[in-house]
Amino acid sequence: MTDTLDSPAITSISRLTVPEIADLPQALQDQLASLERQLGYIPNWARAFALGGAHAARFNDYLLALLDPNSGLLPYVDREILATVTSAENGCSYCRLNHAGSLGEAIGDHKLGTRVAIDYREVRELSARHRTLAEFASKLALHPGEVTDADIDVLRELGLTDEAIYEAVHVVSAFAAANRFSIFLQVTPDDQFFN
Amino acid sequence: MTDTLDSPAITSISRLTVPEIADLPQALQDQLASLERQLGYIPNWARAFALGGAHAARFNDYLLALLDPNSGLLPYVDREILATVTSAENGCSYCRLNHAGSLGEAIGDHKLGTRVAIDYREVRELSARHRTLAEFASKLALHPGEVTDADIDVLRELGLTDEAIYEAVHVVSAFAAANRFSIFLQVTPDDQFFN
Amino acid sequence: MTDTLDSPAITSISRLTVPEIADLPQALQDQLASLERQLGYIPNWARAFALGGAHAARFNDYLLALLDPNSGLLPYVDREILATVTSAENGCSYCRLNHAGSLGEAIGDHKLGTRVAIDYREVRELSARHRTLAEFASKLALHPGEVTDADIDVLRELGLTDEAIYEAVHVVSAFAAANRFSIFLQVTPDDQFFN
Amino acid sequence: MTDTLDSPAITSISRLTVPEIADLPQALQDQLASLERQLGYIPNWARAFALGGAHAARFNDYLLALLDPNSGLLPYVDREILATVTSAENGCSYCRLNHAGSLGEAIGDHKLGTRVAIDYREVRELSARHRTLAEFASKLALHPGEVTDADIDVLRELGLTDEAIYEAVHVVSAFAAANRFSIFLQVTPDDQFFN
């Protein structure tokens, strides 16, 4: 009986093939280059998701616009709350670690970002607005058929228009997809997430 | 006590606002026009989803390419099986009725299309290949964290490459999103689904 | 990789033996003849259930009386709502397709019958009375231990006596049994359901 | 803070009205008299279920024949195992206490009867045959759609014909209904169950 982890040698960042960047469609290559400019590195999700080729490029177009801090009907922090909670409820390790960081940066509180990425329910410090969004994300992610008219009215009481409510639906639903990509591929979290 | 349904007067096709077509971004107007050319009518999902504006246009781009009969790594029927079963597992009435028809047309058996849209588990006539795809769609839709290496090997035994397997993941995940749009908006099924 | 369904040759309407009509107890033969007179054909459920012999005859006596349009404490449409929703919640494909039709006929709206058979939750057109009955059927079918005194009071507010409430319990419970017969035998839906 | 139970005064054996015996249809009166002859008392279930009138009489006909020790394709003990386990899985207190006794008597081991009525899974003394029947009852009661061809083959390996297998399905399904009656009415367990 040994005390060491005796890990299998995992050398790939994905459960499936990771394509060479040079072989990717131009749109994907451009997206990866843009991410590298923003972040200083190409995140593993972008490398692993690239297996989808043109489908991946189109999905990235859709997803990246939803999380653009400089546009959107909902404040960026709202969208980060929705993305982080959805990723937690769907059980996506990669996305939880990733958004723990981006949410923490958005709200200027790294500890709170991490705690929301683990479970928003135990974060007593969460504001009423963010708790409402978190509960909405959880329900739409896990039990979409249970969202009632009353749940929508609660969002309206936050001042959200129909267009803004539906943007929230888009964020949760885009992560319904993105979480499944990451979970399925078992993308290895980036070293940068742990600093 | 009366025997009549005494229905509330539902006049809208969506739980939220349905935007005027003339007010939509040009990309969305083009997509709606294209759908009308193909189908002879604009389906309610396209009208209702348009509330998302530019987000909706990008999502449509992504989704419609995944279901294009004339492209794709997987045969079109495979993708319809994945779309139909995913919609059933997610409990999306609109998408089940829609894909009951399109799957029925694709396999040339309207009854089988309808039965798969209700529950593939009770369709003894399903081929081994389509049952395998249906089981994969169900697991990825409802319990993504439970997809094992063995489940992936089963897909490889059908002759699927990594790229084709990941295309299947895209179809299931795109419907993880699209089903949530439809369920959330409670889009009224089109009259054309019932003919 | 082929695009065809390549179905196994399913020639039987049931997962278990289907007895010859001539070999059945007289009571069952009479029930089948009566169904044929009413419907113009013997439905597959009646053929497949006949494996139960005298048990089947006694169960049919019980079930058919509960659904008799010309008797009952509850209006026939109420009982069809209960039967259809129970069958949907229990996941019985045969019964959903069957009662989509009979409910549709009872309310004079084939589309609504089909939509309720898929999922009553997404049918905004449902009347308050029928929604209440549907919610009761769902709870008693899936979580009988969770039916509270308050749930019973809601039925009383519809004007139901204790006897009528208990008739509703009978309909849901009879289908708890009948759905299990159909699901277990995987009875093939009749061609007549698809017209 | 007091140490007494301070119970509400429960004087009825049922959550709904209990009809007078004299007011019941003759068939029901005969069934109650027959039960009294057999058991020495009229069990509360029979009194409470009588609210169903003619429906109750027909259901009793069906149920009592399934549990007749002197007929049936399956040995009586098998049917008691199926009835007891189904009642436990459905969470019916009345039926668990009732069948703890009748199963205990049938197998000549009161302790084992009680333990099966609580949870067959923890009864290591259960025979392989009865464990198989118990697992079948549990699956059909709680997850009917998950019963596979392989599950049926396991029953065939016990020597059961299709008719006997389907009798087992009848027992489980009859208790799917009877358990719902008892749970819904919250029938008070008879004093005789505790001796």
Add this chain to the structure above:
Amino acid sequence: MTDTLDSPAITSISRLTVPEIADLPQALQDQLASLERQLGYIPNWARAFALGGAHAARFNDYLLALLDPNSGLLPYVDREILATVTSAENGCSYCRLNHAGSLGEAIGDHKLGTRVAIDYREVRELSARHRTLAEFASKLALHPGEVTDADIDVLRELGLTDEAIYEAVHVVSAFAAANRFSIFLQVTPDDQFFN
């Protein structure tokens, strides 16, 4: 096909090794002797749990103090309600049978003790206080993350201080552990439970 149980010969009271009493740490030997003095026999749980050695002795210290009728912030009956309901919700046959008896004795009503050990939900005779404690035990045992501030307020309305509420949490949590020991070891219920 035989009508007998044909049980495997189960001669041990535990799924794992049962250590000789003479080999146990002195603290455990003392606990067993004390239990024998109180009860007139050494219960199987104490014999089977002794496999844990010093860990078992420390756990027993903790558990036995929580159930001491002569100390505690909460009345002893309250603690028996919490222990019995927790054991039922966790599905521990041994503990349900054991506490059916000890709760029955504590409240002076053997029938009620047994019925609570099966399912408190169907016991209409339960007092409001004990129902509240039972609901709290069920939620903390099965869904600890769902306990809200409002649930705590309901306990405060019973007159419980923070210290008393937290003692209730200790009882439920100690049985979260003890139930897992019994279930894992499949401890045979003592003959004394059936008298």
Add this chain to the structure above:
Amino acid sequence: MTDTLDSPAITSISRLTVPEIADLPQALQDQLASLERQLGYIPNWARAFALGGAHAARFNDYLLALLDPNSGLLPYVDREILATVTSAENGCSYCRLNHAGSLGEAIGDHKLGTRVAIDYREVRELSARHRTLAEFASKLALHPGEVTDADIDVLRELGLTDEAIYEAVHVVSAFAAANRFSIFLQVTPDDQFFN
């Protein structure tokens, strides 16, 4: 609509009263002092759990011995895997963050510790031994009644004696309790967890 978190002012580390250290039983004061010597600070769990008084002191005795790196039948890393995975499966944020650190330290890989604390299922680098222990912890934590003889044999194949297997059961069960304390009290994670 504001972009700030607008948090409620949370000043306490617990949902219930936090007792003054000077008021605690001596045994508890000694435990807190010992923890402070080891860690350099008194962790919030120890402060918050102290509400339990003598119960807390006895539980701490039990728990701390189970996690003592210098004793135990199982290697310390095994016990940390069991503690971490149990805390994750039970959804205890405090314990996940705490054991992410202690597991990371034990295996000399902070990233892996964090990833296991989020979800061991997605950590392909986990050794076969640790995956086996993780799966055992998950099943015993969430579905204790489903642990089969075969699951125990898998542990024996790792070389574990009955005593060692039962020590694993103790670790999982002690955290079944400890997690419920933390979740119930909503203990605020220590600042030290985030460095």
